[in-house]
Amino acid sequence: MQRLAAIALSAVMLGAPVAAQESAADAIAIMVFDASGSMWNRLEEDLTRIEVARDVMEEYFHTRDTSVPLAVIAYGHRQRGACSDIEMIAPLAQHEGADLAAKLRALNPQGMTPLTDSMAMARDMIPPTAESADLILVTDGLENCGGDPCALAAELAAQGINIRAHVVGFGMTEAEINTLSCLPEQTGGRLILTNSGAELAEAMTAVSTPSPQPEVAEADPVEEVAEAGPAEEGAEADTPEVTISGPRSVRIGEDFQLQWSDTINERDIVAILPMGADEDELGTWARVGESRTETDLRAPADPGMYELRYILGQDRRTLATAPIEVITADAEISGPNAVRSGENFRVQWSEPINSRDLVAIVPMGADEGELGTWSRVGSSDTQTYLRAPSDPGMYELRYILDEGRGTLARASIEVTTPEAEISGPDSVRIGESFRVQWSEPINDRDIVAIVPMGAEEGELGTWSRVGSSDPEGDLRAPSDPGMYELRYILDEGRGTLARAAIEVTAVDIDVMGPDKIRAGDTLRASWSDRVNDRDIVAIVPLGADVGELGDWTRIGSSAMQNDFDAPEDTGMYELRYILDEGRITLGQHTFEVVDAMAALGDGVMLTVPETATPGASITVTWSGSTDGADQRIALARADQALFTWISAEPIEELTEITFTMPEEPGYYEIRFLDLNAQDVLSSARIEVR
Template sequence: MYRLCLAASAALMLAAAGPAGAATAPAPTMLVLDASNSMWGQIGGVSKFDIARKSLASFVGALPAGQPIGLTAYGHRRKDDCLDVETVLPVGVLDKSRLDAALKPLAPRGKTPLARAIAQAAETLDYKKQPATVVVLTDGLETCSANPCAEVEQLVAQGRQLTVHIIGFDMRATEREQLRCIAQAGHGRLALAGNAQELALALANVHGTAAVPEAAGRKSAALHAAPAAPRAGAQFEVTWDGAAMDGDSVTLSLPEVPLGGGAGFSYLKKTGKAVVTAPETPGAYELRYLDKKGGKPLGTLALTVEPAEAFVTPPPTVPGNKPFLVKWGGPANRGDMIYLVEGKKQLAYANPTKGSDAKLRAPARSGEFEVVYQTQNGKVLATQRVTVAMEPIVLRLAGLVAKGKPFTVAFTGSVGDGDVVSYTPVVDPHASGRTYYNAIAGSPAKLVAPTVAGKYEIQYKNDGVLLATLPLIVQ
């Protein structure tokens, strides 16, 4: 599975205009905090909830005096209750000590009733009679069978001037669509954060205080990507017009990543080109050329990452205990693998090397298996079923066996590398003699009988697994 460290994309202004002729006044704002059980997850050894609690406290402390603000939490009282939404701090004039006191006793426990929490926050703000702003901080999607997008759309239609902003904390790139839908329905902005620094920046952007300076004394750089629309997980080349300085970097990020925040991928550049690996999640991204001293990008390029394409084509049926070749196609990035699997168990693997088929070894048993092309982050790009037909191993012993004398054991069936023919003494475990033979050398197996007469058992094993036996009497 492949996470991006993300943050907000632009300033989200909370202020709303007052009546005509009156001074602009800040709209009352309700912060909605996720206290679901998943907020116990850790980033850098600190729980997401502790990071969020500290970031909210710092954010509120930086707001201008007179800002009406309140706090709603969900999931903090009961484990499996979709009604667990509470206004823990009624809207009032900014008072950081009151917010700290409201945050302190909260602990993650329950579910994620996003739609209900946003609706309750709007009601508390009296959104039908006055401008109101809701800022949601969540680490997950709705888990209570509601539709937060439809809920927000209805609230906005009924409200006087309701704005809903949403910050997704430590969420997968694939989860951002529901959050984007909520932000669009609420005429607000979507911000994504992957760690404490990015969350602080996202909240600062919400307040409009995270300005990013221009890069001083540098010319703009026009970026070029080849191919223009790379495949997910594939490497592609980035070039630019103009001279690079040691320490400059090229980054590839989701559009929601702020200009002053961390990016999904960063590469130090000392030459006129960069080799960048596209993320495994297809979609819209942005390339940025960044000055080593920071500031706004010297150049940007909108880039679409296309879905990766791959295939695996093994023979329909292969003999058991034998190697077989798999034709394949795919990105062949570092860490990509082609596996033979049974359920979730990996039985054999090969590194995909361009220009050659992948070589796998079938297990020493009949059955249905899957050949899988998998990326370094565990994403499966292609699968194909293969049938393994194991020809049973049959042992045959010709004539009598005298103690201390050579004898042979013929064998047939699906013989593979690592197979061994041996015998096990039944009466005297200390009997001497040559007791094993590598079957890959061919039938018959050449053994030397033990020096002690008695009953023994000839065994045929594959990687320690017993495939066939035959009684042996030494005279």
């Protein structure tokens, strides 16, 4: 604020417009992007969260106001299980949208969610010249590296510039994102829950507007200098009359209403501060504005005698005062005597002093102001749920005044070690969905997971929430064979409560199809076995990279075959059975695509003219021998089923057959059929035109 005022004063003295002296660099933005392993979870239209986010962010980078410098931080994209995996992928600068989009698309989600440390890095990147900063956290999950985002929020709120911390939750539940509400609450940012690409795009638009700059009144240069200089000799300044009033007493930390008789200037100030405080002190204060004569202030945290003041905004003179006593507040808090680690439990308290006050569970004897796990008391209910810490021991519940963060009431509570069990099959095939059972959940946010045997604590692998109803659910086996273990993981602290060994075995799939087919013809693919309904059968060019899909379909839960349109371009191709988990190839079949008019044969070769006029007669000959008892030469439309026709003639002892072509132009086919073997031994295309 002081820097902006100096800019304004310089502009006045130089006779230049204020706007011409300001720089776009006064406002900056820093995005913190979640690239943790959970971003591979499915979201919409069979796409993963990371796939949807990449597309949305590319559009955002191309359409945002590039005059506002932007930095991008990502976490969880380089190393599994490492809370230190945080990287600035784009420094604070005016970037091209394509460059930022390319950097984001290169991220490979696989790790943890150190969102607090990532936001702290963003805070440390704010240059000292910035007047405002928007920190934009895009996350699909909660902190799992032990950080305290709410403590960071308090630090951000205490910074000397206008910092707004926005939270854009992607694929989260309402309860999850609400645990991060302290960030926008304490900084004036926005909390937005999104569950689709369209909602994410809308949220990014909503948070991309830079923080509003403090208003600076544009005054006439002469008037500004005259007001700033000493009064002329003999001049008398009229002192406006105004009165201020409020309650005789309020409780510490309580919001109360005060009134004043008239507004001299909308930039004037009403304040509560200690009795007899110096003229230039403000205490807790608010601008009077231009349309009101009352407002709310919050009482200080220390009891004693105070006074309300109406203060001129221009020279900070006090025009009116009124005494007010701040008295000690009483509060009570209670809860169960003991809870299990990570368990949600109910806390009750007496009537709240302020809706912004806190109830928290902290280690016994923790320093004043420490919050642990906490919740706002709100303005209506006198109870809520907190989550017990992951470490067993003695703790205390505290009612904490938001103003000054002093503890008004406390009650002891013990956190005990929980017990859990988990079980599943002894072995499963790679990529296969399988059933897992567990004992009664500690918390419905707890996790069951399959991870490599001996994986570090906190690693999740493939996982699912336990929920609050059935003590069983499905997981999907990893794509790499080997020894793994099932784990019941406490959501609070991510400690493992139970584990069971499981082997993941390899799978081979046979894929069948034609060896040669015309471009655009119907190609029937079949496979010998299925692993998962979400597995894929695809047509790709021969030698395509692993994971490339080309023309593809899910195998589903019933059919063991699927019809494709053969590629339009001739060449060598592969049919592939692709495991959805990891997108690895389990089986393949190589085939050739030939020209749409090419003749195809299996021991027999037809000779047919390439074109004919409507109604013309053509002669068909053939070479090669067969042993079929019922063989025919058939004329059919090119798109007709294989064993239907317009006309057909038995071969018997013939060496050539004459057909009259249809009057309708189009593509037709001459087929050499073995009806007993239900086989097409040869075929050739002819165009009527």
